[in-house]
Amino acid sequence: MKRIIIAGGGTGGHFYPGLSIALKLKSKGIEILFAVKKNDISLETLKEKEIPYVEIDAVSFPRGLNPLSHFRFMFKLFSSFFYSMRIIKDFAPQAVLGTGSYVSFPMAAAAKIKKIKVYLHESNSIMGFSNKAAGIFADKIFYGLPLRENLFPNKTVSAGIPLREEFEGEITKKEAREKLNFPQNDFIVLVLGGSQGSASINSAFYKTLLDLSYENKQLPFFIHISGKNNYAQLKESYEKAGLTNRGIILPYCENMPVLYCAADAVISRSGSGTIAELCRYKKPALLIPLKTAAGDHQTFNAMALSSKGCAMIIKDDEFLFEKLKQSIEKFLTLDNISAMKKAYERLDLPSNLLSAEKISEEIIKDIGYKKNS
Numbered sequence: 345m346k347r348i349i350i351a352g353g354g355t356g357g358h359f360y361p362g363l364s365i366a367l368k369l370k371s372k373g374i375e376i377l378f379a380v381k382k383n384d385i386s387l388e389t390l391k392e393k394e395i396p397y398v399e400i401d402a403v404s405f406p407r408g409l410n411p412l413s414h415f416r417f418m419f420k421l422f423s424s425f426f427y428s429m430r431i432i433k434d435f436a437p438q439a440v441l442g443t444g445s446y447v448s449f450p451m452a453a454a455a456k457i458k459k460i461k462v463y464l465h466e467s468n469s470i471m472g473f474s475n476k477a478a479g480i481f482a483d484k485i486f487y488g489l490p491l492r493e494n495l496f497p498n499k500t501v502s503a504g505i506p507l508r509e510e511f512e513g514e515i516t517k518k519e520a521r522e523k524l525n526f527p528q529n530d531f532i533v534l535v536l537g538g539s540q541g542s543a544s545i546n547s548a549f550y551k552t553l554l555d556l557s558y559e560n561k562q563l564p565f566f567i568h569i570s571g572k573n574n575y576a577q578l579k580e581s582y583e584k585a586g587l588t589n590r591g592i593i594l595p596y597c598e599n600m601p602v603l604y605c606a607a608d609a610v611i612s613r614s615g616s617g618t619i620a621e622l623c624r625y626k627k628p629a630l631l632i633p634l635k636t637a638a639g640d641h642q643t644f645n646a647m648a649l650s651s652k653g654c655a656m657i658i659k660d661d662e663f664l665f666e667k668l669k670q671s672i673e674k675f676l677t678l679d680n681i682s683a684m685k686k687a688y689e690r691l692d693l694p695s696n697l698l699s700a701e702k703i704s705e706e707i708i709k710d711i712g713y714k715k716n717s
Contacts, residue, residue: 345375346713347435351400351451352443353380357467357616359389361488362443364506364700365465366395372708377435379428381447398431400424400447405473421450428454438711439463442478449478456481463707467505467616469644471495483710486703488616489648489693501706504699505620511601512697520605530565531676534607534627538615538634541571541595544660545632546578549611552669553587562676566591567603601625609675609684611668614646614657620696622649628684629655630671632664653687 348369352362363386366376378397380386390397402424406413428451432440440455441463442448452462462481466472467488471479479485479496488505521528537545549568556563568591570578575595582588597603604610604625612618614631622629629649633642649655658667674680694702 345373346708346711347375347377347437348707348711349377349379349431349435349437349440349451349455350443351379351440351448352445353378353384353386353447354445355385355615358443358445359384359386360508360617361465361467361506361699362441363389363393363395364508365441365703367393367509368506368700368704369707370395372704372713374704374708374713377431377437379431379447379451381445400427400450402447402450404446424450425453429458432458432460438713439707441465441707442475443467444472444475446474448474452478452481461707461710463703465503465506465703466491467620468641469648470639470641472638472641484706486706488696488699489619489645492644502694503702503706504694504696505616506700506703507620507624507696510599511621511624513601515602515605517605520602523602524606526606527565531562531609532607533564533566533672533675534603534610534612535566535568536610536612536618537569537571537574538613538618541569541574542613542632542634543574544664545611545613546570546574548665548668550578550581550585550587551665552672553590554585555669556672557585557587561673563587563590564672564676567607568593569597569603570595572596608681611672614642616645619645619649622655623688623691623693624696626654626685626688628675628681630658630668630675631655632658632660632668635660648693649691652690654684654691
């Protein structure tokens with residue numbers, strides 16, 4: 345049996361593409377070992393999916409100049425490298441795939457020394473620090489969105505952003521709204537703040553609805569995913585303002601495909617996972633990039649859609665509320681929504697639904713795997 349190590353985690357954007365590829369490879373008879381950082385957020389999911397894993401005590405590259413932080417980083421880096429060498433010796437894989445987290449680099453370096461094939465996947469438009477560093481060891485680099493700066497043009501392959509298996513099914517808008525008991529004819533907007541929620545988006549959207557209500561203007565029906573930390577306070581605010589008759593607020597949702605299908609438009613951050621989901625359902629979007637994202641990659645991710653007319657970008661600053669209110673009022677016109685939805689036809693991107701299959705097949709071909717071998 346052939347074996348592959350997948351190194352990823354830390355954030356959903358790094359973990360879920362790797363998980364999707366892992367499940368696809370596993371279904372083809374490949375034995376998988378997942379490498380994640382110590383106490384990673386992905387551990388429960390890996391247990392649920394019955395994927396074996398190892399935890400590597402790695403830390404991210406320090407952004408400041410504190411010498412102690414840099415010493416700690418170097419110490420953890422070297423210990424992670426030698427631990428990765430031991431993992432590779434014990435597991436004896438034919439390939440290693442890194443998905444951009446900081447456990448990817450030591451594993452890729454160790455694999456290269458052991459003369460094992462190294463693959464990377466980059467979901468964002470700006471290659472992350474770990475992938476930039478690990479790129480010198482890579483035999484092939486798969487990417488999801490067009491890269492603003494391709495440092496390894498002879499190694500890169502456009503492959504899309506692997507989506508989780510729950511996004512593979514089909515459901516109509518009518519069926520989704522019936523399932524959720526939502527009005528069939530209302531304009532529905534889905535509001536997301538990323539995996540941790542966003543206080544600034546939560547506040548700006550709430551104030552927008554409040555202002556539109558005071559001005560007796562048209563209110564959209566809303567589905568607001570607030571994040572667990574902001575849920576109780578925001579729910580109380582909606583209730584006091586009498587806005588709960590126009591929508592629902594949830595701390596999180598396991599069944600995102602149904603919410604996407606029920607919605608006419610989306611307001612969200614622009615992490616690579618969200619971009620992939622928007623492309624899957626061709627949803628017009630108001631994108632509010634996270635201003636602290638490394639290398640401003642969320643802005644460049646958003647530009648992949650806005651440049652084709654599929655989305656509008658709003659900067660997350662002190663004027664977010666004013667700009668969001670103005671944009672939502674434009675959003676509520678059918679002509680704008682129809683044009684943005686149609687603009688997805690102009691996107692020249694690989695299918696994200698087929699991405700995990702494409703990547704797994706390329707790796708399988710390279711390592712010379714045949715079923716039952």
